[in-house]
Amino acid sequence: MKTALALLFTVGILSAQEVAPPAETVTTRSRALELAGAFANDGYKIRDGFWSGTLEPGKPQFLQVNLFAGNEYWFSVASLVPTAKLSVGVFDESGLPVQGEVFQDGATAAAGVIADASGKYFIRLEVAEGDKAEFCLVYSYK
Amino acid sequence: MRFGFRENFALHLLEGNTRRSFSASGQVLSSRGFHWLCGVVGLALLLPGLHAAEETLSKEEIASAVITQDVTIPTPGEFFAAMDKKGQPNWTQIFAPRPPAATASRDQMALMLGLLVADGYIAVEAQDGQGVKNVGKDIINLAKKLNVSQSVLGRGNSISDFAENNDWSALREELEATQNEVKLSMVEQKDNDLVILVTIGAWIRGTQVASAFIEKNYTPELAGLLRQPAIVEYLLGEVDRLPEKMRSQPLILELRAKLAAILPVVETKKRAPLTPEAVVELSSAMSSLVESITVGSKEL
Numbered sequence: 001m002k003t004a005l006a007l008l009f010t011v012g013i014l015s016a017q018e019v020a021p022p023a024e025t026v027t028t029r030s031r032a033l034e035l036a037g038a039f040a041n042d043g044y045k046i047r048d049g050f051w052s053g054t055l056e057p058g059k060p061q062f063l064q065v066n067l068f069a070g071n072e073y074w075f076s077v078a079s080l081v082p083t084a085k086l087s088v089g090v091f092d093e094s095g096l097p098v099q100g101e102v103f104q105d106g107a108t109a110a111a112g113v114i115a116d117a118s119g120k121y122f123i124r125l126e127v128a129e130g131d132k133a134e135f136c137l138v139y140s141y142k
Numbered sequence: 143m144r145f146g147f148r149e150n151f152a153l154h155l156l157e158g159n160t161r162r163s164f165s166a167s168g169q170v171l172s173s174r175g176f177h178w179l180c181g182v183v184g185l186a187l188l189l190p191g192l193h194a195a196e197e198t199l200s201k202e203e204i205a206s207a208v209i210t211q212d213v214t215i216p217t218p219g220e221f222f223a224a225m226d227k228k229g230q231p232n233w234t235q236i237f238a239p240r241p242p243a244a245t246a247s248r249d250q251m252a253l254m255l256g257l258l259v260a261d262g263y264i265a266v267e268a269q270d271g272q273g274v275k276n277v278g279k280d281i282i283n284l285a286k287k288l289n290v291s292q293s294v295l296g297r298g299n300s301i302s303d304f305a306e307n308n309d310w311s312a313l314r315e316e317l318e319a320t321q322n323e324v325k326l327s328m329v330e331q332k333d334n335d336l337v338i339l340v341t342i343g344a345w346i347r348g349t350q351v352a353s354a355f356i357e358k359n360y361t362p363e364l365a366g367l368l369r370q371p372a373i374v375e376y377l378l379g380e381v382d383r384l385p386e387k388m389r390s391q392p393l394i395l396e397l398r399a400k401l402a403a404i405l406p407v408v409e410t411k412k413r414a415p416l417t418p419e420a421v422v423e424l425s426s427a428m429s430s431l432v433e434s435i436t437v438g439s440k441e442l
Contacts, residue, residue, distance in 0.1 A: 045219065045311055048318040049212030062199070062207035066216050066373055068224035069366050093372075093413075095199030117413040118224070120372040122199060122207050139213070141220050 028052060028136035031078035035108050036140045039074050044140035052136040055079075055086070060126035063137065067115035075123050077137040079107040084133035086125065093120040107133065209376055211341055212322060218263040218348035219314045221367065226267070228363045231355050233268035237261070239277060240436050242284055250393055252336040253435045255284050255324060256343020262301075262317045264351060266310050274305040274313060281320060288336070290327035297323060335388055338380040342397065343435060345373065350428035357425045362415040368424060369416060371409035374401055396434055400427045 029050055036046050051063050067073060077088050088111040090098040098121065100113035115121070127133060208214075225231055239261040242254045258281045265273035278301035285294050297320040304312045321344065325337045349368070356364045378401045381394065388394055404427050407420045416424065 040311075043311075045223075045314050047213065047217065048315060048322050049210070051208065051210055051213050060203070062203055064207040064209050064214050064372065066214060066370060068216065068220055069363070070227040071220060071224045091199050095201075095204055097198070118367050118369045119413060122204060124199070124203075137213075141223060 028078055028080055028134055029138070031080065031108065032076050032136045032138045035078055035110055036074065036076040036138050039076075039140050043142045044072070044074060045142060046138060046140045050136050050138045052134070054132060054134050055084070055125060055127045056132045057127045057130065060124050063123040063125070065121050065123060065139070066119065067113075067121050069115050069118045071141050072112070072114045073139055073141050074110050074112045075137060075139045076110040077108070077125055077135055079133035079135045081131055081133035082107055083130040084127050085129040086133070086135065087128040088137075089124040091122040091124060092117075093122075095122070104128075211338065212325075214376065215341055215345065215373060217314075217318050218260040218344055218351075219266070219318070221348045221352055222263060222267050224367050225352055225355065225364065228361065228367070229355065229359055231267070233264060234270065236351055236355065237264045237268040237270055237273055239265070239273070239280075242280060243437055245438065247391070247393070247438075248288060248333070248336060249339055249388060249391055250435060250438065251284055251288055252328075252339035253343040253346075253393070253397075255281060255288070256321075256340040256345070257347040257432065257435060258284065258343075259317055259321045259340070260344045260347035260351070263314065263348070266313045266317070269308065269310060271305040271308060275302050278302055278305070278320075281324075285324050285327075288324075288328070288333070289331060290324050294320065294323045294327055335384050338377070338384070342377050342381070345377065346428055346431050346435070350425070350432050353421055353425035353428055357418075357421050360418045360421060364415075365417070365421055366413075366415035368421060369408055369410055369413065371405060374405045374408055377401055378405065393434060393438070397431060400431050403427060 029052065032050065033046065036044070040046070053061065055061060073090075075088050075090065077086055079086055084107050085104070086107060086109040087104055088102065088109045090100060090111050090113045092098055098113045098115075100111060102112075103110040111123075123137070125135060125137065222231075222233075239258070242251075242258065245251060245254075258277055262274060262277040262281065265277055278298050281301075282295055282298035297316065300316050301313065301320065304316055321340060325340055328334065328336045328340075349370075353368055356368065378398065381389070381398045381401065384394065389398070404424055407423050407427075408416065410416060410420075
């Protein structure tokens with residue numbers, strides 16, 4: 001497993017240096033969908049709806065969602081600004097953080113949670129480091 | 143809780159899974175994009191997992207939360223996925239679509255369209271390919287009557303193709319994409335007020351099916367799924383924003399009255415599940431609304 005990961009890493013670095021996708025074919029939404037697509041292997045279904053806008057450093061934005069108890073969710077966000085480090089957090093209706101798994105890699109980030117009760121939740125998006133950035137958030141569930 | 147994100151991400155890439163689900167957005171990842179993404183994931187795999195933020199949101203932050211119809215309102219598919227975990231609904235038995243009645247009312251047609259979208263999700267749960275195709279045809283026929291754009295009509299073919307191949311996961315995404323495309327088309331032709339009615343129709347049918355099932359198979363875990371006061375509040379607010387002419391129509395009057403009546407029913411303290419009596423009340427209100435949308439409202 002470690003060898004495979006190391007190989008993937010090496011190939012990945014070379015690929016990233018040699019072949020960048022043409023900018024015009026990539027949007028924040030397609031980048032967010034790429035990230036969310038990683039969960040499809042594990043049975044997650046991706047919502048067609050999305051939330052997009054512009055994030056400024058120090059000014060987090062919040063989105064209200066409704067989750068169902070027992071369902072598992074991933075909220076995936078992406079930007080095309082490489083210097084913007086994004087972060088995603090999930091909070092319950094009282095505003096308390098929901099513990100789960102968080103992924104962060106530069107201009108992409110995701111938060112995974114299992115809803116323990118049905119109802120209202122909040123997603124917090126922010127630029128943890130770096131510049132103002134346009135973003136797109138999609139979510140997937142199973 | 144184990145999500146295995148990194149393993150899934152790596153597997154996803156190694157399989158060259160360039161996302162069938164990109165059909166929802168019309169975007170397909172090219173092989174160049176794949177190589178680029180390999181670079182990104184290579185870095186990501188070396189990063190340690192981070193933990194969720196510890197601080198609590200302030201009242202101001204909660205009040206500033208955006209509500210967007212396309213993301214904030216869950217699809218019937220999410221509702222049904224949660225039901226599947228807590229009960230074993232017999233979706234084949236539940237799937238009993240009614241063909242949309244002839245009507246000249248665009249409001250009623252928009253609500254019917256929402257009902258049909260939810261029926262599509264039920265047919266998917268029942269894994270009834272022919273049922274999905276039939277519902278898809280009904281959706282497209284109704285969409286035509288509402289003069290939606292040509293792009294929506296192509297979705298009918300996609301639904302049929304996915305149903306033919308029993309691709310249930312793709313069908314869930316395609317149903318939502320179709321619904322969103324219909325809504326977009328409504329906005330383009332300045333029918334913005336109809337958009338919320340499609341959403342309400344889908345929510346009503348999903349809730350009717352769920353509450354009817356839970357009424358017969360009550361458990362606190364299942365009944366907890368019906369606790370959706372934020373959604374009802376939002377839908378009520380949107381109905382109140384409709385033009386006066388629309389709001390005075392008997393069907394919309396009935397819709398508003400029933401949504402207002404069920405708000406205290408689905409609003410429980412301390413995240414408690416609905417009581418059996420509350421489930422019966424909700425089920426009755428939803429069935430009555432589905433009836434009115436399907437055959438037309440009685441004067442209040």
